[in-house]
Amino acid sequence: MIHCQIEDGILKILLNRPEKKNAFTNAMYRELTQILSKGDQNSEVKVILISGAGNAFSAGNDIADFMKSPITHEDAPPINLLKALAQLTKPLIAAVDGVAVGIGATLLFHCDLVYAQKDARFIFPFVSLGLVPEGAASLLLPRLVGHQRASEILLFGEPISADDAQTLGFVNKVISESSALPYAEQRAKKLTTLSSGSVIRTKFLLKDGALKNAVLNQIEIEGKLFIDRLHGPAAKEALTSFLEKRAPNFEGLD
Ligand code: COA
Numbered sequence: 001m002i003h004c005q006i007e008d009g010i011l012k013i014l015l016n017r018p019e020k021k022n023a024f025t026n027a028m029y030r031e032l033t034q035i036l037s038k039g040d041q042n043s044e045v046k047v048i049l050i051s052g053a054g055n056a057f058s059a060g061n062d063i064a065d066f067m068k069s070p071i072t073h074e075d076a077p078p079i080n081l082l083k084a085l086a087q088l089t090k091p092l093i094a095a096v097d098g099v100a101v102g103i104g105a106t107l108l109f110h111c112d113l114v115y116a117q118k119d120a121r122f123i124f125p126f127v128s129l130g131l132v133p134e135g136a137a138s139l140l141l142p143r144l145v146g147h148q149r150a151s152e153i154l155l156f157g158e159p160i161s162a163d164d165a166q167t168l169g170f171v172n173k174v175i176s177e178s179s180a181l182p183y184a185e186q187r188a189k190k191l192t193t194l195s196s197g198s199v200i201r202t203k204f205l206l207k208d209g210a211l212k213n214a215v216l217n218q219i220e221i222e223g224k225l226f227i228d229r230l231h232g233p234a235a236k237e238a239l240t241s242f243l244e245k246r247a248p249n250f251e252g253l254d
Contacts, residue, residue: 001025004035008189009046009047010047012051013039015053016052018053021059022059022104023058024060025065026069026078029081032081033077036081037084046091047090048093049094049095050092050111051094051095051184056097056098057095057097057099061103063239071227071230072231073227074223074227078103079219079220083219085110086136086212086215089200091113092111093187094107094113095115095116095179095181095183095185096114099123100121102125103135105122105124106133107135109141113172113187114165115173116166116175117178118162118163119162120162120171120174120180121160121162126154127156127157128157130234130239131235133154136214136219137154138150138154140215141154141170153168
């Protein structure tokens with residue numbers, strides 16, 4: 001469900017489960033973690049580019065999977081993926097068409113460049129699912145947009161347009177064509193023509209040291225709370241209501 005190929009120094013990764021809007025299963029988390037880690041170590045790869053098949057980037061964690069095999073420990077596949085993303089040394093570019101939800105949105109905070117098609121929507125629905133944010137979103141988003149705007153986004157989980165995401169600062173450019181991928185490919189290609197030693201060291205300077213440690217620490221803190229909430233009654237109600245295609249009722253549920 002994840003395609004990858006190396007082309008002219010670019011590791012192109014395609015989330016390929018369009019019938020479920022590229023929602024992540026545990027198998028997909030494992031596969032993507034491995035692809036990223038191998039790619040980061042492969043001297044042939046200068047840049048990593050990720051996109052989604054069909055008209056979606058990713059609808060986040062597969063909700064049926066959440067119900068069937070909820071994560072119970074901190075080295076669960078989604079948490080390992082987030083840690084791998086936070087530790088990448090090579091530049092990561094995302095091309096976002098359609099929806100980016102949950103971990104499909106928070107993983108963008110670990111990308112170095114994000115290009116979005118004009119109809120792209122970004123949704124952080126953690127609280128409306130009875131959960132808490134993950135992917136160090138509770139650290140990286142307020143750092144980017146300030147506490148109050150991060151609270152608005154993370155508490156209400158309302159869709160954010162591509163234009164608003166650009167204004168907020170987590171999208172570099174909004175692409176008016178039907179897909180952001182060709183432009184993202186051009187940018188990736190341009191990066192491959194630059195000195196890879198300078199590119200990698202610049203990413204190191206931008207992301208490493210204290211920030212990287214703080215991000216990894218926050219992923220762990222969020223992970224513990226997330227697992228706790230996932231096994232609670234509010235998440236159970238929210239996830240069941242999604243599968244039953246009805247609105248959740250949190251009355252009396254903590
Ligand atoms: N897990 C499992 N299945 C999902 C999914 C998810 N996260 N997101 C979408 N799907 C499935 C839908 O159930 C539907 O399946 P069906 O055709 O068998 O009914 C299919 O993908 C298409 O989704 P649909 O809801 O019809 O598309 P849409 O364009 O109207 O809405 C979303 C797209 C992403 C906004 C909506 O599907 C959604 O809110 N999904 C849940 C996202 C979420 O909460 N993720 C978890 C974050 S922690």
